[in-house]
Amino acid sequence: MNEIIKTSKNRKVIFKKALVIMPIFVILFFLTATKAHGAELSVEGLLAGESSDTVKIIVLMTLIAIVPTLLLMMTCFGRIIIVLSFLRSALGLQQTPPNQILVGLALAITFFVMSPVLTEINTVALQPYNAGTIDSQQFLDLAVDPIKEWMLMQTTTTDVDLFKSLSVQAGQTGIENMAPQDLPLTIVIPAFIISELKRAFLIGFLLFIPFLIIDMIVSSVLMSMGMMMLPPVMISMPFKLMLFVVVDGWGLLVKTLIMTYN
Template identity: 45%
Template sequence: MSRAAALLSAAALLALAALPATAQEAGGFLGALSDALSDAQPGSDENAQLSGRIVQLLALFTVLSIAPGLLVVMTSFTRFVIVFSILRSALGLNQTPPNMVLSAMALFMTFFVMQPVLVDAWEDGLEPLLENTITERQAIERMGAPFKTFMFANTRPKDLALFEDIAARSEGATPEANEPPAATADEASWRSLVPAFMISELRRAFAIGFLIYLPFVAIDLIVASILMSAGMMMLPPVLISLPFKVIFFVLIDGWYMLAGSLMESYLPLAGGG
């Protein structure tokens, strides 16, 4: 199996850890299913290995159907695609670059940033599972650990505390006021960590988008003031400012600066293991 296919498989099977409240529950389900298939086909170790492969293939095909959604909620894809969309709006370009180009660029930048996490998930969880050295439960826990570390490092404690407080109240507990959130990734539950990570990413993406908008708004204001002072009130300012905004972005090497800054904001934290 090539490294690219291995990383893709690791990302796909990891989804099982995010579906239930904890990764242990997902591993328990797969382990129970594997044991049931083994009991249904007694007789030899080959039957047990075959049943394990059936469970793995079933899990893989099931998770591949929800992989796009997991890509959005558990990786850096959200921040990248939102910032690129805001940049396009700030430039005043409706369909340039097209959505496919922006999504593809965000996707490959996401794989670049998440590669250390995917490698850890592959080496610690999926590869030993394929070699039958660990169980499905252990594989899911090990594959989920690098992703939990990555998300925890990029989640605001305030956001995590919000969801942990709501989760505790929904379970009938009465959390203390100003109770601190989980101190480590192992203490955080998937139920609270995933939505907290998402709103943290949305906040950062909009903050970056605001900073991107400022210089282009300044160009619009300057052009509008010049046109007003020249008496050209019927001429749309956007028509004149658009080429100036584009050439300004090109001259400062905007794509290089933006892509580099976005990826560097993750790289110190991406290698969760």
């Protein structure tokens, strides 16, 4: 048994080391391939706007690696998946619906809510960049503005002021009098995440109340009948499922989640 545990621990350590080493090998591979074809990678060349297919591939791979993180930090996906998890717990279900279904539903709602922002980014940033009228730096600036404006609409002033004060204490200057739209992403993103967590937990609390009442009623009835050995969850779960289906719970929940965004 101890040998099995040691083997599993060794595999985890090897896997973690591989995750760290693999990106380094990938970068070295592209650098070697670039030199083999007579190309040069230099900071001066990148700043001057020189185009390189190898650089584009490296940037693309980096973006693919951080897309899940960006999805969690800068969209409504976090609030939605937390609320859906609260719903499953309130119903007393362990693995139904499965995690894949919840993530798929959360992604679908996320794309629905974020579609105006994505359309604006495509119009003001992506299409001009593909047409060659703007460079990479202008593309990033124009693409960040719509998502930052959307995040600020969902973020409370208290959370923004909190991270502004923390930044001032850390030694950053010139932030106190900045307008919200001029704040850097290092302040907007954590403030947005905190606001999303607050709202998700509030919605989860409201979800628990009707199902908690059903559990209390079932427990009281079982105790009055002297059936204390029977788990109340076994009896209350069908009633909670029936209530959720009768009131069109999925439709109401999805509508409520979408309506919570401006």
